[in-house]
Amino acid sequence: MQALIIIVMLRKISCYLILAFLSAGSVVMAQATKKPVLSRATQWKPEKGQYYFTHALTYEFENKADKKKGEVVIYVDPVTGTMCFKKENSYGETGKNFDFIIAFQDGKYIYCGSDEAGKKMKITEKVEEVKPDAETLKQQKEDFNTYCLPTGNKRKDFGWESTEYELSYARSEEKDKLWLTTTPFGVYPLYGFELIENVASLPVSFDYTYIFGNRQLLTEMNSKDVVLKLKSYEPNPFLAVTRGYPEVKVAD
Numbered sequence: 001m002q003a004l005i006i007i008v009m010l011r012k013i014s015c016y017l018i019l020a021f022l023s024a025g026s027v028v029m030a031q032a033t034k035k036p037v038l039s040r041a042t043q044w045k046p047e048k049g050q051y052y053f054t055h056a057l058t059y060e061f062e063n064k065a066d067k068k069k070g071e072v073v074i075y076v077d078p079v080t081g082t083m084c085f086k087k088e089n090s091y092g093e094t095g096k097n098f099d100f101i102i103a104f105q106d107g108k109y110i111y112c113g114s115d116e117a118g119k120k121m122k123i124t125e126k127v128e129e130v131k132p133d134a135e136t137l138k139q140q141k142e143d144f145n146t147y148c149l150p151t152g153n154k155r156k157d158f159g160w161e162s163t164e165y166e167l168s169y170a171r172s173e174e175k176d177k178l179w180l181t182t183t184p185f186g187v188y189p190l191y192g193f194e195l196i197e198n199v200a201s202l203p204v205s206f207d208y209t210y211i212f213g214n215r216q217l218l219t220e221m222n223s224k225d226v227v228l229k230l231k232s233y234e235p236n237p238f239l240a241v242t243r244g245y246p247e248v249k250v251a252d
Helices: 002-033 087-095 134-147 188-195
Strands: 050-063 068-076 083-086 098-103 108-114 120-126 148-157 160-169 172-182 216-222 226-241
Touching: 050 083, 068 087, 068 226, 083 087, 083 188, 083 226, 087 098, 087 108, 098 188, 134 148, 134 160, 148 172, 160 216
Parallel strands: none
Antiparallel strands: 050 068, 050 226, 068 083, 083 098, 098 108, 108 120, 148 160, 160 172, 172 216, 216 226
């Protein structure tokens, strides 16, 4: 009889412990859900020098001329098309003085880093080619129709429809196969990176403002010198804060 009573008591204690454990777990989960989550609505504050990039384009590349392989990451704000490049995963030591570079649709580039003495600085530059005038756009369209001919092949890249083209050159017999997709945001800040001088450079060239439209994103290319492919476009948040970098004026 006593043994039976003990068994019943142990079962009750076990039930109480399980309930207590579940209750504690619920409290912890409830507390976890209360933790603040970064979002564009709360973190995108350009007026305060704060830019929150929700997504990123990641390319795989092989630069045959330089015998280099790797990845290039470009952070994107899909709402405005503003882009951000970090030293760690885009331009590397070619821009060793700059922690990150923000690129805007109007051709403005903000470089944030430190000078040779280690003092923080911010430099702003305007690249006019990133926002071409009507005459330039007309010529660009004509050049695209002349030198970039569709092969008829199509596919989906991360939800975007891509088309294959054969790119020829005015002063060469070479032809390259490439894929272009139409994005909901402008991509000239990426193509314009090639045009900034003495600051930083990407390991492969994206110099296509002369022929591609602002929403024509290169997703793949296989040429004599470069193999390039868009590996992903996905959520990959990065918060860039410029307000800790004092503005430095650079003479023209």
